[in-house]
Amino acid sequence: MDFVSIIMGSKSDYEIMQNCSNVLEQFNVKYELIISSAHRSPQRTKDYIKSAEEKGAKVFIAAAGMAAHLAGALAAGTTKPVIGVPMKGGAMDGMDAMLSTVQMPSGMPVATVALGKAGAVNAAYLAMQILAITDKELAVKLLEDRIIKEKAVVNDSKEVEVLI
């Protein structure tokens, strides 16, 4: 069974990352979600990657803040795509996490999305786009979603637009 695996470094990341799991639920995409830290529980993180792959995880999403090494630790443990979501907070309000997540050495990619809520949502979309390469039903749902978004822009504009 193919699924998306979401790992958060701390329970304090959960509120933001619910924006990620909510999107997956809207599209009926199966996921696992756990808390495991690259620093506080390195062995648990390592063991989880292996067990998740054996169960069918096809894409990993890692959310972490501050000296955010979780996405990099996942990338070190799997050749499946890893999406990193930097979390806000700490003395630098997420800039530290963003740079830690995005600045991977060559050959060990982490697809880093935006800080905070937009990143959590986009991580779900990017994971689904990866799954949709081989899942035609999901690919159709993603196309339909784009059409809905486009219509919403047009409708929003109609409410406020001024044209000559």
Ligand code: RP5
């Ligand atoms: C990171 O440190 C976590 O991902 C979290 O974003 C940040 C702070 O963690 P807590 O001290 O709130 O548990 O490892």
